[in-house]
Amino acid sequence: MGNLTLTNVTKSFGTTDVIKGVNLRVEDGEFCVFVGPSGCGKSTLLRIIAGLEDASGGEIKIDGVPVNNTPPSKREIAMVFQSYALYPHLTVRDNMGLGLKQAGSSSAQVAQSVARASGMLSLDALLDRRPAELSGGQRQRVAIGRAIVRTPKLFLFDEPLSNLDAALRVNTRIEIARLHRELKATMVYVTHDQVEAMTLADKIVVLNAGRVEQVGRPMDLYNDPDNAFVAGFIGSPKMNFLKAAALGEAGETVGVRPEHLAISRESGAIPGRISHVEKLGSETLVYVRADPHGLLTVRQFGEQDFAVDEAVYLTADAARAFRFDANGLRMR
Numbered sequence: 506m507g508n509l510t511l512t513n514v515t516k517s518f519g520t521t522d523v524i525k526g527v528n529l530r531v532e533d534g535e536f537c538v539f540v541g542p543s544g545c546g547k548s549t550l551l552r553i554i555a556g557l558e559d560a561s562g563g564e565i566k567i568d569g570v571p572v573n574n575t576p577p578s579k580r581e582i583a584m585v586f587q588s589y590a591l592y593p594h595l596t597v598r599d600n601m602g603l604g605l606k607q608a609g610s611s612s613a614q615v616a617q618s619v620a621r622a623s624g625m626l627s628l629d630a631l632l633d634r635r636p637a638e639l640s641g642g643q644r645q646r647v648a649i650g651r652a653i654v655r656t657p658k659l660f661l662f663d664e665p666l667s668n669l670d671a672a673l674r675v676n677t678r679i680e681i682a683r684l685h686r687e688l689k690a691t692m693v694y695v696t697h698d699q700v701e702a703m704t705l706a707d708k709i710v711v712l713n714a715g716r717v718e719q720v721g722r723p724m725d726l727y728n729d730p731d732n733a734f735v736a737g738f739i740g741s742p743k744m745n746f747l748k749a750a751a752l753g754e755a756g757e758t759v760g761v762r763p764e765h766l767a768i769s770r771e772s773g774a775i776p777g778r779i780s781h782v783e784k785l786g787s788e789t790l791v792y793v794r795a796d797p798h799g800l801l802t803v804r805q806f807g808e809q810d811f812a813v814d815e816a817v818y819l820t821a822d823a824a825r826a827f828r829f830d831a832n833g834l835r836m837r
């Protein structure tokens with residue numbers, strides 16, 4: 506397996522700078538997830554690593570070897586996209602084995618590799634079917650199978666679960682996590698799904714407008730964000746940002762996660778009025794209009810009987826609050 510190093514990687518389309526100097530190291534066997542808002546450059550960066558897009562500047566190394574001028578087929582990578590792109594006229598077996606066959610492996614080697622991958626992904630019963638005879642989830646498993654029949658240096662995934670329904674997403678996510686454990690492969694994975702990022706990653710890279718905001722282990726980003734962007738991006742529902750001045754605090758904003766805001770009818774530091782209540786079964790989200798802070802989200806466990814238009818008070822758990830300056834940087 507391989508490691509990956511990006512040094513000062515930039516990419517412009519015409520006069521638009523899309524990737525603005527990315528430095529990153531992904532270790533051998535690591536599961537690295539790129540997250541960030543739509544248009545921040547996640548897919549572009551992945552395509553640059555794959556060689557499907559040329560970098561405008563900087564260097565890409567796989568296992569210490571510069572690959573800027575190496576075509577995709579020679580980079581020893583395997584890629585899984587959001588659309589499965591299987592050959593409709595080929596069986597599952599042939600779709601999975603095609604890459605190896607084209608690379609010159611013997612029929613026996615192809616058969617052995619396909620059998621191993623199909624066993625890992627529970628595809629044995631489907632090997633003789635064609636893509637049209639499969640469900641969306643099965644097709645995506647075949648696409649993943651096609652990637653793992655080879656032993657590339659790097660696996661690249663571009664939102665591979667986004668076409669699947671909720672239940673299949675969970676199953677396939679768990680399968681990808683298991684595959685990573687079993688293959689001990691280096692994986693770079695693009696998603697906009699919080700849960701996928703938090704549960705799959707050894708390391709999350711938070712991108713914003715073509716720059717890296719922070720790199721870290723999922724719980725480190727959650728518990729110890731460097732800035733308001735990362736604090737607001739990691740965590741669902743999103744962190745609340747309160748006006749520091751109105752709380753008599755230093756800095757610009759005070760970040761408080763919805764689970765760290767207490768709500769009471771009797772007393773509290775921040776008066777407000779309930780504007781909406783969402784009962785989700787295991788938890789209740791209460792949206793409270795509390796000016797000058799705006800609309801704040803409170804997360805309560807279990808079912809709560811708060812009603813729209815009730816006057817309430819909120820209190821932030823000071824020990825769990827984050828303080829940010831006018832530039833959005835964390836004040837530690």
Ligand SMILES: Nc1ncnc2c1ncn2[C@@H]1O[C@H](COP(=O)(O)OP(=O)(O)OP(=O)(O)O)[C@@H](O)[C@H]1O
Pocket residue numbers: 518523541542543544545546547548549550697
């Ligand atoms: N071929 C291209 N020509 C011009 N602009 C492009 C091209 N490909 C991407 N872009 C622009 O580059 C920016 C980054 O796009 P990219 O697809 O990498 O974002 P992303 O973070 O993957 O977004 P999403 O989460 O919506 O898929 C966007 O503003 C996009 O419009």
